[in-house]
Amino acid sequence: MQTTNSSSNKNDQGLNLVDLLLYLASKWKWFLLSVLICGGFAWFKYASAPFVYFSSTTVIIKDPSNKTVSAGLDRYDNFINKVNVANEILQFRSKRLMREVVQRTHADVSYQIEDGLRDIELYTQSPVLVSFPDALPEQQVGFAVTVKDEKTVVLSDFTDKEARERYEVKLNDTLKLNSGKVVVTPTHYFRPSWKGEPIQVRKQALDAVVARYQVSLGIKQEEEESSILTLALKDSSPERAEDMLNMLVTVYNEEAIKDKNQVAVNTANFINDRLIIISQELGAVESDLENFRRENQVMDIASSANMYMSESRKYNADALEMETQLRLAKYIKEYLTDPKKEIDLIPSNTGISDMNIENQITLYNATKLKRDKLIEDSSDKNPVVNELNNSLRAMKQSIIRAVDNMIVSINVKRDDAQSREKRARIRVEAIPTKQREMLSIERQQKIKEALYLFLLNKREENALTQAMADNNARVIDSAEGTKAPISPNRNRILLLGILVGLAIPGVVFLLIMFLDTRVHSRKDIEGAVSLPYLGEIPYDKERMENRKGKKNELVVSDQGNDIVSEAFRILRTNMAFLGKKGQPMQVVTFTSFNVGAGKTFISHNLAMSLVYTKKRVVIVDLDIRKGTLSRHLGKHKVGVTNYLADLSVKVEDIIQHKEGFDVISSGAVAPNPAELLMDERLDELFNELRTRYDYIIVDNVPVGIIADATIANRVADLTIFVVRAGRLDRRQLPDIEQLYQEKKLKNMALVLNGADLHRHGYGYGYGYGYGYGYGYGYGYGKKKE
Template sequence: MNNNIDYKKVIIRYLKEWNWFVLSLIIFIGLAFFKLRYTAPEYNANAKIMLVDDGGMSNPAEELLKDLGKISSSDSKKVEDEIEVLKSRMLMKEVVKRLDLNKKIFAKGRFHNTEYFPLKIAPIKIDFLASDTLIYESRLSFSVNITSETTFNFIRIIGQEEGVPTKAYFGKNVETPIGGVLITPNTNNLSNYIGQTIYVQIRPIDKVAESYRNAVKIKQAGEFSKVLNLSLNDHVVEKAKSVLNTLVEEYNRASIEEKSAKSNSTAEFINKRIDYIASDLGKVDDEIEQFKTGNKLTDITSEANLYLQTNAQTEQELAVTRTEYNKINFMKNQLNDDGFERIPANIGLSNGSVNSIANKYNELLENRNRLLKSSNEKNPIIVNLDQQLLALKSSLREGLENSAEAIGLQIRSLENQASKLNSKIYAVPGQVRKSRDIQREQGIKESLYLYLLQKREEATISLISTSPNAKLVDSASSNNLPVSPNRTITYFTYIIFGLCIPFTFFYIKDLLDTKIHNKEDLEKIIRGITVLGEVPRISSNKKLLIERNDRSILSESFRIIRTNFEYIRRHDQNENYKNVVFITSTINGEGKSLFSLNMALTIANTGKKVLLVGADVRNPQIYSSFKNKKDKNYDSSKLGLTEYLADESLSIQEAINDYKINDIGIDILLSGKIPPNPAELLMSDKVKDLFDKVSKDYDYVIVDTAPSMLVTDTLLISEYAGYTIYLTRADHTEKKILNFAEELNAKNKLNNMMLVVNDVEQSNFGYGAKYGYYGTPVKKGLFSRFRKA
């Protein structure tokens, strides 16, 4: 089986229906035109920013913490996270509030509405007496029809329906479902707007922010780039540009506030430590003053210097170690608190691992707090951060325990060493020893105090030098050309639809088609049986019968069938009834009788002696095919086949009549009257006598028989046929019933079966469809006529 698709044939199939394709295209191009005409255009605005991380513009507060050894250098912020922050509801709500996007004032046009943006260019000004909180949550629509410079008609709009107009005055309160509203002129010459209707819409700020949040598109300029492209489509180009510019401003404002809060937190912590150390330093100063005054100390003997120096070094190390121990305990106490609080990671622990963990904990906590502003604790990112914070807190607690144990061992070692030195210094006056202890403590606290004062000044300076997260590369701009609807894409899309709909229709029609249409269809279904040819469809206003010297398409098609039949007949070895041709079909209505008559006329036109036999005695149609309907002298009592078979005394010559049809003479044995027992009548012995006689007397005997599938008449007399022409009809014969014809041929129930397709559209001719018949006038197409003109 050949599954190759003949694409040329497929294309030609659809080109035959070109008029439907053209009609569909015209309709859809019209629809595209009206869509473009009545759809409000959208414009695109775009801006470009660059994210600036702390590696490029560092935060002084964080540099302070790095100097203190509290945190490590923070990683670059993820660009994806910053995109989410830019598209957060919080920022977009601030944009909507600043630009009054929840309020819309526009004039209704013939095709498109004209929106006033910013609102200050509108001819009227709207002021609500209710609080902003209520206005931000309300929805209201109304129109203002300006009737004079002092009055207007106020019309409430619910859905698509307008309420009853209410006369109102500019500057006076108008009651609405969300409270009073003051409407005042916003132009010096309101007379130009008299008779015009201004529409006002108030929408909830959350809904407006959500719509713009979804409308703003943010993309990276490159895979690893920190440059972001922001774009927005809107019916008002100035509104789109304002939204993008304001969004960038709000993003930078929020980032500055976040960094300022971080600096304030650092400065606050340092201030607390300064106050604590200043208090201790004051106590030491008082103590040393009282000691020296009371004991009148002026000098220390050189004998005690060696012991004292060694002891001083040991005591200093012990003090530093104890301080370290206290710091560890202080951080341990901070970790015992529930929840997630910032850990003071800048107290100068010597354990670098603990410092690193604390810094990482604070960084993750800052990211968590920032993300919570635009999300909630159930967000997978927040949950992941919580798990990391708990893990870091556990690691930090374990590290502090280990450090505390190690420092404790060191303290005990230093205390033992100091105890040995003190035993050697007992000989030194106690006053001198105490003086040295106080001075050492004073020096340590004083150096730490001065250091913290210096860092406090640096932290204070950082509060006024905080930089934003984004650098504006290109402010919002637009080429002022509409991007939607796109004329090219719209027309292209509608043209595609215009072509696809008729294509789909004819494709489905072909899929559901169960009938044959031409010779090619017949050859695909029935193989091994010769197809003599095709008979074209003739319009009702043309002659249906062959004429002498006829050059019509009908005449030429029968000449082709006659020629093909003669070729088969000459090469056939059959000798019995070789000149007897049966014409049959599967069902009625396939043009069998008219074909038989034209076949007889075509052969008779060559000078042959032809007899046409009407063997379809159940539904005789031969005479009605050629009789003159205007002939009132029609003799319905003429003898025929049934009379010959029923009357033993009637001879064949008495039943046969000669006729001259279209100047062509043929003999016709009509069917006769319809008998009550047609099958039994055709089984008569006289049938054999009939065909034996006429096959000798005539050159050709054409027999019009009954449909083979409906009755058995044809099969009863099929033995007398030398050849059988099996007629099918285009657009009428079902493909599935042709199995019956195939079965008849396979079982040899009809002798030498050949096929003919009747009533074929000239455009569907299997071969040479577009060429026509030689010698016939060629029909010129529409385009050919135009070219000629």
């Protein structure tokens, strides 16, 4: 006999690993189904997942001194020229840089073809190039491009629900759609072999593409103290990944140069603005100088002053000379008009500038000398002398007129010379004022000119500084990717699918096991109760399915070596050890906490097992409310209730003789079952049965639901409490222990019915099952529907 002791078995309550593994192994069909489903799904994911390629490039970040080192130590052990690599990494990861890279490489437009379940990215190997001239950055467009012939393509399968689902477009022509304009141009990959092959073209939202590539971009600092960075990118096209990495470094360097030249650019803008202003101001000053010189007829103040002084002296000398000539002319005139000197010769070579007058005076003097000589030789009456006198008078008048004309001319010239001399003197006097004004204008001109030249010089220096700005990052290893895809990994995905297929049912079954509070095996009972444990009746699922629909619940056989028959033999043997010396153990009562525990099944098969040992056995159905056993074994009109209620009924009247054992049915349904069971006739009945049979098997009602089981238990020698595996909550085991400790039921023992012995790894899965149960309510004799 096997008993359970809480103190001795306290350490055996836990589930060991072998039991757990054997329990999971018993569910191998579920594991196989889960592995097939998850493995198939994993294969589908592998076959439909796009290839992902890996590309990387290595760059070195230069320090501010353009040296390719990250840090140096000066003589005072201070770090100088240290590059903040973390800042550069954040710049590489910035959204603005990635947006520029995506726009330049046109990574927001993808070209894909189907290869089985997988889409293959063409990138630059696409036979056509699709552009969207007026598309917005956030716009999404998708359609299929199919080459029809050498000049025509077909656009179909639009994702934005165009009014028409099919367009034939000439290459290089513009197609106007609801979403905007589309232009399809051929590339150098355009071949007749692409005819009829649909190419999926998708223009994605720019921000979404930028965000995806920001996530795919990886940046690693090779060493803590170094400024060498490895940039890596994952993409469905290896060529596009390489182009994007190269473009990322290019854009980064452009931004770095732009940052470095920002001051120079601002300086250049300032210089250009100032040059425009100063050029205008310089032009205005030069115009003022030009106007001043034009208005004052001055090219150079010093030269003009010398010229004016020379003019003044010259005109002054001319005026003096004219004054001398005038005086000479007046002297000659006075001499000619003096009556006293009418017969005298006229002075010649007096310095008169008019040679005509000098010639006339010379001719006059010669004529007069000739006349005087004739007079000496003849008289005044000589006609020749008279003629000569007339000539002399005429000549003298001519000389006087010439002298008058010369005086007028000299006066005019003298006045003009004096006037010129006066003007020259005025100009000389105005020279200091003009010189001051001109110096002021020239000073402004020189200032503006010097400033203009200075700015021109600075502009050239600034342009030279801009041209000398160096890149911030130098490429050590150019972008290069793997030819083989790094994802999806077939073996990893399939292995993961298999592991998930194993994990899902494993987790489910473990959760079911650990969250299940029902009693399933002996280990669930051990340690919780101290009453004797008689054994367990296994559940043979296959056998019970074969017996489905049969009312006969007999499963034990005389020569049977099945586990169920052996379990009843063990139960029969253990019962013998519970009897006390000198007191026969004849009346065995079966009860339980809940309906459907299998009391009728066990009592029936236990009776047959005892019969096989040549024992006289009778089965008494004390379930006088429902008579479950009676229904299974054939209900008799006269039974226990008839015997208890009618004194005229004898024991022989209620006994039914079956094959191997006798049966006493419950009888007619009584309105007062509890009162009947309290009657002494029940004791008399069992006393009589003790004399006739070796064993009296009593199928009783559940304890605790109604009082029948406790009332009728007084006739029992052994009370077997039946626990149905999978039905009784483990939290009810203390209630069973309480019944045992309080001795409410006589000589109480426990049997586990319907145990799944393979559940916790006992190595065999035989058993039985049955599908019936009680329908007790709380009213007397009322059947619960």
